[in-house]
Amino acid sequence: MSPGQEIDIGEIVLHHTSDAYSIDFEPFGSFTWSKWPDIHLGGYALNLTPTKHVVFMLVATGLAYLALGLAAAGLKKQQAGRKAPTGFAGFIEQLVLWIRDDIAIANIGKNGARYAPFLVALFFFVLMMNLIGLLPWGATATGNLAVTAALALMVFLVVEIGGAITMGPRAYLGTIFPHVDGVGGVGGILLTAFMAPIEVLSKFTKPFALAVRLFGNMVAGHFVILSLVGIILMFGSWVIGVPTALLLAAIMLLETLVAALQAYVFILLASTFIGLMQEPHH
Amino acid sequence: MTTTLGMLAILAEGEGGGGPFSVNPGLMLWTWLVFIAFLFFFRKTFWVTIVSRAEEREQTIAAQLTQAETMNAEARALLEEQKKATAEARGAAQTMLAEARAAAEKERALGHEKAKADQEALVDRARRDIAAEKDRAVAELRREAVDLALGAASKVIGQRLDGDQDRKIVLDYLATVERSH
Numbered sequence: 001m002s003p004g005q006e007i008d009i010g011e012i013v014l015h016h017t018s019d020a021y022s023i024d025f026e027p028f029g030s031f032t033w034s035k036w037p038d039i040h041l042g043g044y045a046l047n048l049t050p051t052k053h054v055v056f057m058l059v060a061t062g063l064a065y066l067a068l069g070l071a072a073a074g075l076k077k078q079q080a081g082r083k084a085p086t087g088f089a090g091f092i093e094q095l096v097l098w099i100r101d102d103i104a105i106a107n108i109g110k111n112g113a114r115y116a117p118f119l120v121a122l123f124f125f126v127l128m129m130n131l132i133g134l135l136p137w138g139a140t141a142t143g144n145l146a147v148t149a150a151l152a153l154m155v156f157l158v159v160e161i162g163g164a165i166t167m168g169p170r171a172y173l174g175t176i177f178p179h180v181d182g183v184g185g186v187g188g189i190l191l192t193a194f195m196a197p198i199e200v201l202s203k204f205t206k207p208f209a210l211a212v213r214l215f216g217n218m219v220a221g222h223f224v225i226l227s228l229v230g231i232i233l234m235f236g237s238w239v240i241g242v243p244t245a246l247l248l249a250a251i252m253l254l255e256t257l258v259a260a261l262q263a264y265v266f267i268l269l270a271s272t273f274i275g276l277m278q279e280p281h282h
Numbered sequence: 283m284t285t286t287l288g289m290l291a292i293l294a295e296g297e298g299g300g301g302p303f304s305v306n307p308g309l310m311l312w313t314w315l316v317f318i319a320f321l322f323f324f325r326k327t328f329w330v331t332i333v334s335r336a337e338e339r340e341q342t343i344a345a346q347l348t349q350a351e352t353m354n355a356e357a358r359a360l361l362e363e364q365k366k367a368t369a370e371a372r373g374a375a376q377t378m379l380a381e382a383r384a385a386a387e388k389e390r391a392l393g394h395e396k397a398k399a400d401q402e403a404l405v406d407r408a409r410r411d412i413a414a415e416k417d418r419a420v421a422e423l424r425r426e427a428v429d430l431a432l433g434a435a436s437k438v439i440g441q442r443l444d445g446d447q448d449r450k451i452v453l454d455y456l457a458t459v460e461r462s463h
Contacts, residue, residue, distance in 0.1 A: 019306065047308045054312045061320045068324060072331035081338035096332050117329045121321040141313075146306045150313035 009230030016226050017143055017219060019051045025137050053141040060128035060141065068092065068124065096120050099267065107271040108278055111166060115274055118158065123267045126151070130218060130259035134252060142262075143219040145211065152211035155270045160203065163277025171280040176200060206273050210266065217262045221255040428452050 015024075022032035038045040050058075074080075074089025085093055099120045105112035126142060133140025141147045164172040176199050177192050228248040232241045431452055 019304075019309065046311075047306075048311060049308065050312065051306070051309060053309060054316075057313065057316055061316050065320065065324065065328075068328040068332070072328040075332060075335045080335040082342065084339065085335075093332055093336060096329075097336055100333070117325045118321060120329070121317070121324050124324075125317055125320055144306075144309065145303055146309040147313050149305055150310035151317070153310075154314060154317065 007230060007234040009227055009234065012230045012233075013223055013226045016139070017222050019053045019144055019146075021049060021051060023052050023055060023137070023139075052139050053144050053147060056132055056139045057129060057141040057147065060132045061125060063132070064124040064128040067128075099123055103268055103271050107268070108275040111162075111278055112271070112275075115158070115162070115271065119267045119271055122151070122155075122270065123263050126214070126266050127260060127263035130263055131256070133218070133222060134255055134259065140218050140222060142214055143222055145215045148211040148215040148218075151214070151266075152207035155210060155273065156203070156207035158270075159206070159273045159277050162274055166278050167280055174280055175277065176203075206269075210269055210273075213269075214262055214266050217258060221251070221258055225251055225255065424456065428456070 021035055022030050024030040033049075036047060036049040038047045040046075071089045071092030074087065075085050075093060078085045078089060080089065080093065084090065100113065100116040104116040104119050108115055129141045129147070132138045133143060163175070167175075177196050178199060180188060180191050180195070183191055225248060228244050228251065232244050232248070235241065428449060432448060
């Protein structure tokens, strides 16, 4: 931003939350790359150029992998098979076991342990993407609807495919065409036919809620933070700037909590949806 | 309303890769690709390390708990045996004590009876000795009396009366005197 330029809070918010083919390191400059050509699939054009959010997603994944790797190395070093580990390795181990026992097994049941690696990976993936946006020059990939929609769609597939495998095709079809106990004959068929669209809709509302909840929470926090930064820059006054900066610091702390909380809520809801599809409906 | 829609349109459009509300299929594919790769490598490497260590520890703790329960049961059994043995020993000691008391009582009674018998024997012997001494003293006295009587009588009659015949006369006389008394 050049001196004397008029402050546009909307532009600041849009610029920092939008995806792009560049990464800003203000005031040191920015790194920009060119867009790849589109891939044409029939009449549909798909572009696979890595965007800013892809880059930060890769960085977040690398950090998550590094954290888990350091924990695993720490567990090996501390001979955690014989005595309880301490420090960072112990913290990560407890986090992983908590997700396995208190989220996966508690919500899914006897098959919960099978889904635990998926939920643990999902938690660290989302958590790191949430947190990295709070760092200077960072961007939150989970503040992009495409990312949260992709994750929710994946959860949807895990829920439906996992449910179909566990329950069997007949019981799985029962989740779409429910049989209402005590209502038989033509009335029962009509009721099942009437319920089927609602059941199908309910299958899609769950991942939709999952995607929108995470996206909304992450993007709203960034909107607030960036708006407060915009206010400080716009007024350029100590009287406005100092209290706003204090408020900004408090919101940043709150956002750190929200980042962890939303990762937890995401996997909690995912495990609940998986658990709901592990037994036939009654 | 128009402003809000305009703002949403800008947010959806964004710059370059799209606004936060836009759904970029390329970004979705990247998300799946990155996450599946992360899940695959995490599942193959660190998941096994982290969970196997914890499970190994859980198994060790479970084995130690089982061992502790077994040892506790053994200790309880030993304690019961110990209590039983103590009770038996106490019973045996009580019996032995009672027997010892009975034996002591018996011994004491026997001793008492023996002492009493000894005492009575002593008393009898003393009585007999006293009676014998009395008889001897009476005989001695009687002999002295005879001697004196004979001495006196010899003086009176002027002759010596010391023959056995004389003595028998006096003794017969004394016997009559004793009978008259």
